[in-house]
Amino acid sequence: MNGKATTTRTKLERGRSALGPALELVHTGRAPTRAVLTSELGVTRATAGAVAAELEALGLIRVDSSPGSAAGSQGRPSHRLSVLETGPVVLAAQVHADGFRAALVGLGGRIVATSPGCVAVMADPAQVLGEVVEAGAELLRASGLRCVGAGLAVPSAVAEPEGTALNPLHIAWPAGSPVRDIFAACVRRAGITGPAFTGNDVNLTALAEHRHGAGRGAQHLLCVATGHRGVGGALVLDGRLHSGSSGLALEVGHLTVNPEGRPCHCGGRGCLDVETDPLAFLTTARREPGPEESLLKQAGNLLRTEYDDPAVRQAAEALIDRLGLGLAGLVNILNPDRIILGGLHRDLLEADPERLRAVVADRSLWGRSGSVPILPCTLAHNSLVGAAELAWQPVLDDPLAALA
Amino acid sequence: MNGKATTTRTKLERGRSALGPALELVHTGRAPTRAVLTSELGVTRATAGAVAAELEALGLIRVDSSPGSAAGSQGRPSHRLSVLETGPVVLAAQVHADGFRAALVGLGGRIVATSPGCVAVMADPAQVLGEVVEAGAELLRASGLRCVGAGLAVPSAVAEPEGTALNPLHIAWPAGSPVRDIFAACVRRAGITGPAFTGNDVNLTALAEHRHGAGRGAQHLLCVATGHRGVGGALVLDGRLHSGSSGLALEVGHLTVNPEGRPCHCGGRGCLDVETDPLAFLTTARREPGPEESLLKQAGNLLRTEYDDPAVRQAAEALIDRLGLGLAGLVNILNPDRIILGGLHRDLLEADPERLRAVVADRSLWGRSGSVPILPCTLAHNSLVGAAELAWQPVLDDPLAALA
DNA sequence: GCAGTTTGTTTAGTTGCGGCACAAACTCAG
DNA sequence: CTGAGTTTGTGCCGCAACTAAACAAACTGC
Numbered sequence: 062m063n064g065k066a067t068t069t070r071t072k073l074e075r076g077r078s079a080l081g082p083a084l085e086l087v088h089t090g091r092a093p094t095r096a097v098l099t100s101e102l103g104v105t106r107a108t109a110g111a112v113a114a115e116l117e118a119l120g121l122i123r124v125d126s127s128p129g130s131a132a133g134s135q136g137r138p139s140h141r142l143s144v145l146e147t148g149p150v151v152l153a154a155q156v157h158a159d160g161f162r163a164a165l166v167g168l169g170g171r172i173v174a175t176s177p178g179c180v181a182v183m184a185d186p187a188q189v190l191g192e193v194v195e196a197g198a199e200l201l202r203a204s205g206l207r208c209v210g211a212g213l214a215v216p217s218a219v220a221e222p223e224g225t226a227l228n229p230l231h232i233a234w235p236a237g238s239p240v241r242d243i244f245a246a247c248v249r250r251a252g253i254t255g256p257a258f259t260g261n262d263v264n265l266t267a268l269a270e271h272r273h274g275a276g277r278g279a280q281h282l283l284c285v286a287t288g289h290r291g292v293g294g295a296l297v298l299d300g301r302l303h304s305g306s307s308g309l310a311l312e313v314g315h316l317t318v319n320p321e322g323r324p325c326h327c328g329g330r331g332c333l334d335v336e337t338d339p340l341a342f343l344t345t346a347r348r349e350p351g352p353e354e355s356l357l358k359q360a361g362n363l364l365r366t367e368y369d370d371p372a373v374r375q376a377a378e379a380l381i382d383r384l385g386l387g388l389a390g391l392v393n394i395l396n397p398d399r400i401i402l403g404g405l406h407r408d409l410l411e412a413d414p415e416r417l418r419a420v421v422a423d424r425s426l427w428g429r430s431g432s433v434p435i436l437p438c439t440l441a442h443n444s445l446v447g448a449a450e451l452a453w454q455p456v457l458d459d460p461l462a463a464l465a
Numbered sequence: 466m467n468g469k470a471t472t473t474r475t476k477l478e479r480g481r482s483a484l485g486p487a488l489e490l491v492h493t494g495r496a497p498t499r500a501v502l503t504s505e506l507g508v509t510r511a512t513a514g515a516v517a518a519e520l521e522a523l524g525l526i527r528v529d530s531s532p533g534s535a536a537g538s539q540g541r542p543s544h545r546l547s548v549l550e551t552g553p554v555v556l557a558a559q560v561h562a563d564g565f566r567a568a569l570v571g572l573g574g575r576i577v578a579t580s581p582g583c584v585a586v587m588a589d590p591a592q593v594l595g596e597v598v599e600a601g602a603e604l605l606r607a608s609g610l611r612c613v614g615a616g617l618a619v620p621s622a623v624a625e626p627e628g629t630a631l632n633p634l635h636i637a638w639p640a641g642s643p644v645r646d647i648f649a650a651c652v653r654r655a656g657i658t659g660p661a662f663t664g665n666d667v668n669l670t671a672l673a674e675h676r677h678g679a680g681r682g683a684q685h686l687l688c689v690a691t692g693h694r695g696v697g698g699a700l701v702l703d704g705r706l707h708s709g710s711s712g713l714a715l716e717v718g719h720l721t722v723n724p725e726g727r728p729c730h731c732g733g734r735g736c737l738d739v740e741t742d743p744l745a746f747l748t749t750a751r752r753e754p755g756p757e758e759s760l761l762k763q764a765g766n767l768l769r770t771e772y773d774d775p776a777v778r779q780a781a782e783a784l785i786d787r788l789g790l791g792l793a794g795l796v797n798i799l800n801p802d803r804i805i806l807g808g809l810h811r812d813l814l815e816a817d818p819e820r821l822r823a824v825v826a827d828r829s830l831w832g833r834s835g836s837v838p839i840l841p842c843t844l845a846h847n848s849l850v851g852a853a854e855l856a857w858q859p860v861l862d863d864p865l866a867a868l869a
Numbered sequence: 870g871c872a873g874t875t876t877g878t879t880t881a882g883t884t885g886c887g888g889c890a891c892a893a894a895c896t897c898a899g
Numbered sequence: 900c901t902g903a904g905t906t907t908g909t910g911c912c913g914c915a916a917c918t919a920a921a922c923a924a925a926c927t928g929c
Contacts, residue, residue: 078915078916078917079916079917094876095876095877096875096876096877099876104917104918105917105918105919106876106877106878107877107878107879107880107917107918107919108916108917108918110877110878111916111917126877133927134874134875134926134927135873135874135875135926135927135928136873136874136875136876136925136926136927137874137875137876137877137924137925137926138875138876138925138926139875139876139877140876140877218831220831220833227831228830280710281709281710294798298702298707303702304800305685305799305800305801306684306685306800306801306802306837307800307802307833308800309797309800309830309831309833310798310799310800311798311800312797312798312800312830313797313798315794315797315830316794316798317721317724320721320724320734321724327830328828330724390719390720391798393713393716393717393719394698394714394715394716394717394720394795394798394799395709395714395798396708396709396710396711396712396713396714396715396716397709397710398710398711424732426632426713426716426719426731427622427624427631427632427713429624429711429713433710482885482886483885483886498907499907499908500906500907500908503907508885508886508887509886509887509888510907510908510909511886511887511888511908511909511910511911512885512886512887513908514907514908514909515885515886530908537896538895538896538905538906539895539896539897539904539905539906540894540895540896540904540905540906540907541893541894541895541905541906541907541908542894542895542906542907543906543907543908544907544908
């Protein structure tokens with residue numbers, strides 16, 4: 062009998078229909094009406110109508126055909142599409158140097174509920190993740206909503222396919238912790254349904270900003286961000302996160318941006334990492350750095366409130382120049398059509414946008430690629446929303462299968 | 466037995482969707498038999514049979530159901546699939562510092578005919594491209610085969626969507642020449658049918674090696690190569706060339722690999738470009754560089770024949786160390802699962818593979834990503850074959866539409 | 870109130886492909 | 900040589916997803 066031995070992935074591999082793409086369009090806000098959905102999908106009105114009706118029947122979106130809410134343009138007003146407020150949610154969790162936080166996130170990146178951020182971060186990942194998942198489970202019980210998955214953002218590169226955190230330096234976890242499995246175990250133990258995913262926070266920030274924030278519409282989106290210590294990067298290509306063959310792409314912290322700069326633990330000198338993080342800024346500006354978990358806020362405040370102080374301004378300009386050098390190097394390699402900056406890099410951009418753009422343009426090989434727009438991240442809780450995107454992905458890929 | 470002449474129902478519109486993927490599998494040699502095609506496509510035997518029959522009817526592949534040619538394994542032997550030798554071809558052209566060359570390339574990267582390489586390269590792109598296309602048209606007339614497109618490889622970044630050559634330094638063309646349009650005009654004027662494409666030679670080398678050479682099966686393939694002067698890079702992601710938002714990605718020549726190195730025209734010091742090309746090797750080895758168009762051969766010969774000379778060996782090791790530094794930087798950013806090297810970089814790899822691998826592993830952030838395999842390019846005329854791939858792409862995407 | 874425009878809905882095909890049953894071509898054991 | 904076992908090719912049926920076309924509905928502007 063040929064029944065069991067057939068190993069072909071016949072059913073799962075086939076995209077079932079336009080359901081997934083349609084949901085993604087509503088999810089990212091690119092299909093506000095059924096007419097737009099029709100043209101974006103490139104199908105007939107009949108098909109788009111059937112697809113929208115099915116997504117509504119699945120309890121994912123709302124199709125609003127009320128009469129008077131109209132448009133102003135000619136012709137019959139199109140039905141409005143929106144995500145359903147009472148639809149399913151995913152559990153999103155974030156661990157960083159400040160502590161951890163859990164949230165429920167609906168389609169469209171809508172944060173339904175968040176736990177208060179907790180400050181204590183312990184050296185045992187299982188304990189931390191157990192607590193944060195429990196906080197999320199509590200939110201879930203209070204809300205009464207259906208949960209279809211869970212996502213976690215950690216401040217470390219996450220190696221695939223093992224799901225281990227390689228450099229969770231800022232949160233005192235042992236390097237190589239199997240965070241994905243630990244998180245998945247916590248999720249199961251808390252009785253939360255659906256698959257569990259784990260990713261690097263900057264990667265997830267980029268994903269969130271691409272779908273709901275400053276990266277919307279970009280085809281080659283580069284995101285660079287500093288937290289309290291260290292620099293992270295991420296690349297979103299054609300709507301998909303590019304994290305390399307083993308999840309370790311865009312580790313941009315060790316680009317050389319200052320050959321005579323300070324030594325770095327990687328063995329080189331003047332790496333982007335040690336030249337453009339909050340600690341570098343504070344020491345360059347001759348300020349006493351505070352406790353590690355508040356370095357980012359301290360540096361940001363200094364930039365915003367004392368930019369007329371020559372020492373602060375000089376330090377900012379030095380960092381901007383080095384950041385620009387690093388970004389130019391990345392532009393030459395990746396040729397993105399948009400760059401977004403987070404953390405202290407975002408503050409540096411806003412302190413003197415022209416200077417940063419000029420440096421990048423000057424050190425890029427050709428004007429065209431160097432004139433790439435550089436924008437600040439706009440989304441609140443962007444890595445939380447990004448963690449949610451990870452959990453939403455199966456639903457976006459195949460709503461029928463994911464909700465079954 | 467002989468192939469059955471008539472299918473009962475001639476449904477010429479049969480396969481819209483699986484046709485392209487099926488042709489690509491045969492084209493890249495990943496579907497030697499219909500049984501493999503069935504499992505690779507993830508469809509039923511019936512579907513794969515229909516698809517193969519239609520590709521045969523289109524004159525693209527051959528389905529060999531002869532009896533005795535069988536396999537040795539159990540069960541009924543599967544029909545063999547191969548590209549049809551008398552099927553259509555594309556015109557491939559290449560311009561580089563040595564001169565230019567035209568060829569006819571069939572499916573499977575098979576070079577059907579090549580013109581003798583011509584040495585004279587003139588400063589007027591229209592004249593050069595006119596001559597090379599005419600040489601190709603002559604091959605085509607002599608062969609009597611059908612031509613379905615044309616592709617050109619140039620030693621310069623090609624900006625999209627304009628199709629202009631930004632830095633054709635080695636061939637004395639004016640920067641910004643609209644090479645794509647010039648080439649397309651020459652192709653039309655020569656009476657050659659099908660669309661015409663233009664790309665950077667290293668990009669096309671990577672594409673060719675990915676489909677038919679040392680890059681086969683890699684999901685994230687990085688290719689780095691030096692010609693006579695200057696370094697180029699390319700990235701193939703999931704079988705598709707990644708050339709950035711405007712075709713300028715992987716301009717890796719100006720990564721800093723030697724902070725105290727020689728000055729570069731880009732304004733920096735110690736760029737990969739000026740530290741690892743043939744001229745750098747020859748001067749470091751204290752040899753008199755010959756004429757520019759034979760630098761690559763001179764350096765390669767020196768490496769192979771006088772590696773026991775201490776000056777040569779020292780120079781090679783210095784270049785290997787710097788190349789390794791540059792590759793490690795790229796590994797940290799792109800996290801490829803395979804690296805292939807061309808030109809002088811290939812020769813350096815073969816001179817001391819262990820040294821290069823050790824440097825890359827040492828300067829990569831994590832062992833895992835640093836232990837990426839580094840291989841030499843294997844394909845003869847790889848940028849010619851790559852130019853052909855460009856022209857084949859529409860056929861691979863939708864055979865019915867492209868051959869209509 | 871009417872023409873013009875745009876969109877939603879219904880109905881009738883069309884098609885790519887899975888599922889199944891069976892035939893064909895091979896290997897191997899005896 | 901023969902029959903069992905295995906793997907693959909082929910014909911047929913039907914479904915699910917889509918298109919095409921005709922019609923109905925809801926808006927604007929004159």
